[in-house]
Amino acid sequence: MLNRFFPVLRPKGNVESTRQPDLFSMMEPFFSSPFPARESFGKMMPAVDVSETEQAVLVNAELPGLGAEDVELHVENNYLVLRGEKKEEREEKKKNAVHRECSYGRFSRSIPLPTEVQSDKVTAKFKNGVLKVTLPKSEKARTKRISIES
Template identity: 50%
Template sequence: MPELVPFRPLRELKREMDRLWTEFFGKETLPEVFEAEWVPALDVSETQDAVIVRADVPGIDPNELEITVSGNTLTIRGEKKQEREEKGENFYRIERSYGSFVRSIQLPADVDTDKVEATYKNGVLKIVLPKKAEAKGKQIPVKVEK
């Protein structure tokens, strides 16, 4: 009776195939068809007046990005379209990859959605979400009694 082999996730299978191809051919030659779904990396910081979110979205047309704030949740949607062309003496190859992403995060404070600003520069999307007045808090000075 044949032995049952446990299921391996596709990423693990691709790593193993890459290792075998690298050993045999001396370089990785398999296309990246088994790559995990891509989502942009995010940095979230908070100042006294705003929450600032930076998203790494290289190669994405800024006009293809959709940013929404609903309640305390910021959502960034977009689509990555990538084409890689390679020509050699005896070959020609073009690989295309397309995929949409959605990234949602809970905001650490209530924000004024009417004043949210988004800018894009060098593949980085920066979203500044000003806090509502009540979310900023009020600093109370300490009086020293004599």
């Protein structure tokens, strides 16, 4: 596929005889697959959004197909650690998979927190495949407004 777009840049001569790998040959599988990211990573890695307010750090994690009972959550060394397992539903009927993108299995994700939090006051809610975690900031991490005299 890359040959079509960059024929001039392709090395000339016998590439197999050189010691260095051909960059085009290495990149070919990546660009020829319609779903390269899924094939490369192969594991379930939940997508997360991390935001911050004056009072707390907010984390939203997308966990489609999971329930609250499938997820473990804890704060450790200024990281929010998210672990769980997505189990594949198996049917007894024989069927041939034509194309599979869904990931199954165990996952673990460590999310660095931008500031120190009160781990004993963390709350989490799970609804419609989205985990919403609120991590209150510690008192010393909160911004304190200082009045200026004139």
